Amino acid sequence: AQSVTQPDIHITVSEGASLELRCNYSYGATPYLFWYVQSPGQGLQLLLKYFSGDTLVQGIKGFEAEFKRSQSSFNLRKPSVHWSDAAEYFCAVGALLTGGGNKLTFGTGTQLKVEL
Amino acid sequence: EAGVTQSPTHLIKTRGQQATLRCSPISGHTSVYWYQQALGLGLQFLLWYDEGEERNRGNFPPRFSGRQFPNYSSELNVNALELEDSALYLCASSRGGSEGTEAFFGQGTRLTVV
Numbered sequence: 001a002q003s004v005t006q007p008d009i010h011i012t013v014s015e016g017a018s019l020e021l022r023c024n025y026s027y028g029a030t031p032y033l034f035w036y037v038q039s040p041g042q043g044l045q046l047l048l049k050y051f052s053g054d055t056l057v058q059g060i061k062g063f064e065a066e067f068k069r070s071q072s073s074f075n076l077r078k079p080s081v082h083w084s085d086a087a088e089y090f091c092a093v094g095a096l097l098t099g100g101g102n103k104l105t106f107g108t109g110t111q112l113k114v115e116l
Numbered sequence: 117e118a119g120v121t122q123s124p125t126h127l128i129k130t131r132g133q134q135a136t137l138r139c140s141p142i143s144g145h146t147s148v149y150w151y152q153q154a155l156g157l158g159l160q161f162l163l164w165y166d167e168g169e170e171r172n173r174g175n176f177p178p179r180f181s182g183r184q185f186p187n188y189s190s191e192l193n194v195n196a197l198e199l200e201d202s203a204l205y206l207c208a209s210s211r212g213g214s215e216g217t218e219a220f221f222g223q224g225t226r227l228t229v230v
Contacts, residue, residue, distance in 0.1 A: 032217055036221070041204075041224075041226070042223055042224070043120075043122075043206055043221040043222050043223040043224050044206065044208075044221040045221070046218065046219075046220065046221075049217075049218060051217060090159065092159075094217060096217075097164065097171065097172050098171075098172075099166060099171050099172075100147075100166075100212060101147060101149075101164045101166060101171055101172060101210075102210065102217045102218075102219065103149075103161050103164065103172065103174075104149075104151075104159075104161065104219065105161070106158060106159040107158075108158050109158065
């Protein structure tokens with residue numbers, strides 16, 4: 001069965017500093033990988049996804065992530081954090097279901113706090 | 117283009133009652149997924165509907181059920197509510213078949229069981 005580990009429950013960075021959120025996954029085949037962001041009381045917004053091809057993927061809001069098969073990792077990065085980036089971030093791995101569906105297994109999330 | 121919409125935004129029920137949550141997918145999407153986000157348990161897959169049929173379900177008891185209508189909207193029913201059913205219920209939609217790898221989420225329904 002697939003699983004996702006986000007080892008950092010909370011991270012605090014200063015505005016303008018760089019950010020890296022860690023994600024490790026376990027999946028038997030080539031994974032579909034995602035990063036979502038959730039603001040308090042809100043749904044999930046997709047930041048970026050990896051299906052195949054270039055291992056460095058660009059997303060919205062200046063985020064990027066790098067897929068490293070050898071390390072089973074898909075870390076999220078941003079060169080310069082803005083105060084509005086404060087939110088909870090979820091890494092997820094997708095498992096294809098019979099019939100073409102995609103079941104997401106999420107990590108426990110990383111709460112990002114941005115200090116002004 | 118409208119996103120995934122869920123109603124109601126908040127729902128308060130008494131233990132033992134039934135709750136009905138609704139979801140309208142993005143136009144052109146035929147798949148609807150339901151996830152539960154409970155405090156301390158994280159985001160867990162509940163159900164997947166596609167083309168009107170339940171295709172897969174997560175590790176939840178049968179009192180969690182639902183359906184998908186011909187217009188692809190979906191309803192999640194939770195019977196015999198228990199206190200631990202209190203959670204944010206998120207609906208997501210995607211295109212069907214092999215194109216259905218990217219899911220878009222709604223804002224969720226906050227269910228509180230008292």
